[in-house]
Amino acid sequence: MSDTDTPINANFKPRVFSGIQPSGGLTLGNYLGALKRFAMKQDEGIETIYCLVDLHAVTVWQDPEALRRQTREAAAAFIASGVDPQRSILFNQSQVGAHAELAWLLNCVARLGWMNRMTQFKDKAGKNAEKASLGLYAYPALMAADILLYHATMVPVGEDQKQHVELTRDIAAKFNHDFGVEFFPAPEPLIEGTATRVMSLRDGTKKMSKSDPSDASRINLTDDADTIAKKIRKATTDPAELPSEIDGLKDRPEARNLVNIYAALADMTPAQVLGEYGGKGFGTFKPALAELAVEKLAPISTEMGRLMADPAEIDAVLGQGANKADAIARPIVERTYEIMGMVRSR
Numbered sequence: 001m002s003d004t005d006t007p008i009n010a011n012f013k014p015r016v017f018s019g020i021q022p023s024g025g026l027t028l029g030n031y032l033g034a035l036k037r038f039a040m041k042q043d044e045g046i047e048t049i050y051c052l053v054d055l056h057a058v059t060v061w062q063d064p065e066a067l068r069r070q071t072r073e074a075a076a077a078f079i080a081s082g083v084d085p086q087r088s089i090l091f092n093q094s095q096v097g098a099h100a101e102l103a104w105l106l107n108c109v110a111r112l113g114w115m116n117r118m119t120q121f122k123d124k125a126g127k128n129a130e131k132a133s134l135g136l137y138a139y140p141a142l143m144a145a146d147i148l149l150y151h152a153t154m155v156p157v158g159e160d161q162k163q164h165v166e167l168t169r170d171i172a173a174k175f176n177h178d179f180g181v182e183f184f185p186a187p188e189p190l191i192e193g194t195a196t197r198v199m200s201l202r203d204g205t206k207k208m209s210k211s212d213p214s215d216a217s218r219i220n221l222t223d224d225a226d227t228i229a230k231k232i233r234k235a236t237t238d239p240a241e242l243p244s245e246i247d248g249l250k251d252r253p254e255a256r257n258l259v260n261i262y263a264a265l266a267d268m269t270p271a272q273v274l275g276e277y278g279g280k281g282f283g284t285f286k287p288a289l290a291e292l293a294v295e296k297l298a299p300i301s302t303e304m305g306r307l308m309a310d311p312a313e314i315d316a317v318l319g320q321g322a323n324k325a326d327a328i329a330r331p332i333v334e335r336t337y338e339i340m341g342m343v344r345s346r
């Protein structure tokens with residue numbers, strides 16, 4: 001669906017917003033599911049705004065030094081993946097105060113019943129939800145604020161974030177309805193491509209994640225060529241050969257995952273990959289995938305290393321991005337206060 005299919009969006013110009021938490025090192029899942037697509041949207045000439053959501057990160061405990069380092073590292077990963085701070089706005093959330101302000105206002109629009117349906121909260125809070133922070137519960141309303149603060153119409157995310165973008169639409173619609181305005185658009189989740197859900201290299205039924213305790217389960221964007229190749233060689237697989245048709249991957253999550261990763265890295269469809277490798281075993285396919293992964297990812301990790309050597313330069317980029325973001329966000333949050341009846345007299 002394109003953003004103009006929702007009638008209200010015809011009143012807003014196409015604008016992309018997305019965010020990533022700087023709560024750990026980024027993975028191949030983040031690259032294929034998010035960063036690579038972020039750079040592609042920018043290259044299509046659409047206005048693109050990308051945010052390192054440090055306010056979201058602290059909904060669970062973060063060591064302050066680690067958070068600072070990971071925020072700079074994530075910024076380096078964006079730039080190394082092709083997000084150009086001259087053509088996209090790239091910044092960290094806490095530097096633009098309007099995010100926290102609009103989040104509060106939207107906390108008062110969102111309903112408890114809606115929040116109770118959010119599966120990510122249930123997953124992250126685990127069995128002991130009483131001990132979870134209030135921020136973790138309110139997390140989706142902050143995410144709605146991130147998106148609506150820019151009147152963004154398109155939100156490229158992985159499959160796991162679809163529910164939060166749908167909640168954002170509900171919050172926007174309720175706000176517009178309650179106050180009799182057409183102020184917020186209805187943002188569309190963009191979930192495209194073969195790698196919207198990259199799975200763990202150890203267990204094809206689990207998402208590849210920066211928070212998985214096993215480092216072998218993921219490829220980190222900071223991994224060097226040898227580490228990348230070794231992790232792919234050791235990835236869990238079944239003994240059968242690759243099928244020649246997609247149907248043959250149905251009950252083989254590990255094989256399907258590796259085929260999808262290959263397809264996404266090579267800009268091919270999974271069917272094309274099977275056209276080439278169907279009938280061949282993992283003894284052939286894994287080295288080919290390792291070579292492809294190293295070819296695509298090693299330059300990113302090298303460039304990240306170069307950028308990380310000058311943290312002051314990264315901070316300057318984030319500061320300039322925050323200024324540009326603020327110029328869009330400030331008038332929108334001011335207007336929201338006014339719509340809700342607050343006196344704004346300075």
Ligand code: AMP
Nearest residue numbers: 021029030033034157158196197198208
């Ligand atoms: P997170 O790392 O949870 O902050 O996610 C940042 C972005 O990367 C979101 O758009 C996620 O949907 C996407 N993402 C994270 N892990 C994966 C994965 N394993 N496969 C595809 N996309 C992912």
Ligand code: TRP
Nearest residue numbers: 017018019020021053056143146
């Ligand atoms: N919740 C998202 C995640 O964990 C990160 C995020 C925060 C985000 N705000 C956003 C994504 C706004 C898209 C748009 O991946």
